[in-house]
Amino acid sequence: MAGLQREVGDIVGGYRVLGRLGSGGSGSVYKVADQGGHQAALKLVDARQDEVAAARLEREVRALQSLRHPAVPHILDAELDEDETFVVFELVPGETLFDHVQRHGPLAGDALAAFADRTASALEAVHAAGVVHRDVTPSNVMMGPDGPVLIDFGLAHRSDDARLTREGLVSGTPGYVAPEVIDGAEPGTQADRWSWAATVAFAMTGHGPFGSGSGAIGRTLEDDVTLPEVPGAPALRAALGRDVAGRPGMRDVVAALRGATVVMPALPPTAVAPTGLMAEGWEDPDATAVLPSGEQRVPAVPGDDADDAGQHWVERLPWEEEGDEDRTDLDHLDHLDEEGEACPYAPRRRLLLALAALVVVAAAPLAPTLSFLVMAGVAILARGVWRRAVAIQAAEAKRGRRRTSDTVVQTIGLPWHTLRAAAEAVPAILTSAALGIGAGAGAWWLVSSGNVIGASADAQYYGHAAALALGAAVAVIAMAYGPFMSGTRDGAHRMAAAVSPTGGLRAAWTLVALTAILVAAIGVYVQLAPWWWPLPDLALG
Structure with a gap:
């Protein structure tokens, strides 16, 4: 790789290097200018020591x-043919799909369908030219001003992707390598289509459909993928299946994303399937198609296009334009905090955060002071996590993407980010305490007066417990939406996403939260006295 390193101002084949765009195990990519000043992307490829790579490159x-x-x-x-082997491409302005989603959130509705349509068309053209891409990933799709552009045709790999290599296999990105390739098959057009489907799934969800790292390999082989219930998700899920013959074609997936088709569940082998894809409420007894599972094949409607695997799916009547109510809008956009600092998109975990808030409210009648202190501590830590994300984003904007090094440096600096976050959270903590104490004390006084809920011992206990819960609820809301707390909310989502990356873990944390709420409810039911620690016990009437 040393021979592939070039500095700004160096000349490569008559092109002047303006800067580095990326690098990988078999090459580096530079922004260059020719003698006329026209800019381009030059990929300096290390193929001289590998005859197979050199022949494939040519x-x-x-x-x-x-x-x-x-x-x-x-x-x-x-x-x-010369000592310096390079390829010069048109320079595509913009950012990768990976960076675009990090900044602006997942694609949805028409934007997602248009992305899938254009990238599918590009891959079809590449395949028609006799080329297999081998590495269709979110980092190899540029979001240009005119739409997405497919880049990096197996000529060199990008350094910001983890690589997997097995004996007898080409390199690839975990989570975007087709299961048959992991099993030992030679990468081909079907594997490219599978990688395309995984990339579309990333655009839909904001994360790899099978995760990342070595764990993605096992989940790919286990067909362990979860997609949101939005138009096109069933077709996309089928396109990510292990059975090559049972996968729908790219055009079928695009049609489903546009709402033009829906996937029917697989029927038993003895059943007769009228269609594989059919409009809701539309039936044609003469129409037949292949089931997505591949378990049953019946002749497709004459004239339908088929992909290389012989897959035929039936399209329903064109979707009415006013059917947009079934589509999903973008609701996770790049945001600025009150100080104008941008932070990349973070996965949303609204349910888990809502359950955490309910745990605080449920625990307040039993340990009001401790509940507030824990909530404040979590808020400070969440803001520190957000500060870390902002610092990583700023480093990438200044020096380019260096995911591993920037992440390590900013993680080491998390104590500093947390200390800064503690100072920034003081206004919100004070506001939350003042409003929570005020609401709780007011409700407590009303209960103690005996005019609201009665003067019996049971009524007074449960009334005071409700007053403490009300104060805690007001404090939680004030903490979440208090001064300078938009970044804290973002950090809370990041923390929740970090501890619940899979559906199974999200379910486990949901069960933990519900259990904690139930335990607190039982404590209130048996009338446990409030524990005011670290304050001395208060004798309130």
């Missing part, structure tokens, strides 16, 4: 040079 460059597609960067120049 074959693919020849094929792509004649390709013209708006979502595929045009090859402007190439040098394959």
Whole structure:
């Protein structure tokens, strides 16, 4: 790799290096300018020591040079025979899909369908030219001003992706390598389509459908994928299945994302399936299709297009434009805090945070002071996590993406971020305490007067417990939406997402929260006296 390193101002094949765009195990990509000042992307490839890689590079460059597609960067120049082996592409302005989703959140509705449509068209053109991409991932799709552009055609891999390599296999990104390739098959067009489906799933959800790292390999082989219940998700889930013959084609997935088709559940082998995809409420007794599971095949409607696997799905009548109420809008956009500091998108965990708030409210009648202190501590830690994310974002904006090093440095600096967060959270903590104490004390006084709930011992206990719970609820709301707390809410989502990356863990944490609420309710039911620690016990009437 040392021979591939170039500095700003260096000349490579007549091109002047303006900066580095990325690098990987078999090459580096630079922003360059030719003698006329026109900018381009130059990929310096280390293929001289590998005859197979050199031959593949030459074959693919020849094929792509004649390709013209708006979502595929045009090859402007190439040098394959000299000491310096390089390829020059059109420079695509913008950011990768990975960065775009981090900044602006997942795609949805028409935006997601348009993304899938354009990238599918690009991949079809590449395959028609006889080229297999081998590495369709969110980092290899640029979100340009005119739409997404597919880049990096197996010529060099990007350094910001973890790689997996097994004996007899090409390299790839965990979670975006088709299961048959992991099992030992040679990467081909079907594997590219599977990787495309995984990339579309990332665009839909904001995270890899099978996670990341080595754990993604096992989940890919286990077909362990969870997608939100939105239009097109069942078709996309089928496209990520292990059975190659049972996967729908890319065009079928795009149609489903547009709401033009729905996936029917697989029927037993003895059943007769009228259609594989059909409009809700629309039936054609003469229409037949292949089930997504591949368990039963019946002749498709004549004239339907089929992909290479022979898959046929039936499209329903065109969707009415006014059917937009079934589509999902973007609701997670890049936000600014009160000080104008941007932070990349974080997965939302609204249910878990709502349950955590209910735990605080339920515990307040038994341990009011301790509940507030724990809530304040969690808020400070959440703001520290948000501060860390902001620092990583600022480092990437200044020096480019260096995911591992920036993350490690800012994680080491988490105590400093937390200390700064504690100072920033003081106004919200004071506001929360004042409003919570005020609401709780007022309700407590009303109960003690005997005019609201009665003067019996039981009525007074439960009334005072309700007063403490009310004060805690007001304090929670004030803490979440108090001064300068938008970043704290973002950090809370990040913390919740970190401890619940899978559906199973989210279910486990939900069960823990519900158990804690139940235990607190039982404590109130048996009339346990409030524990005011660390304050001395208060004798309130």
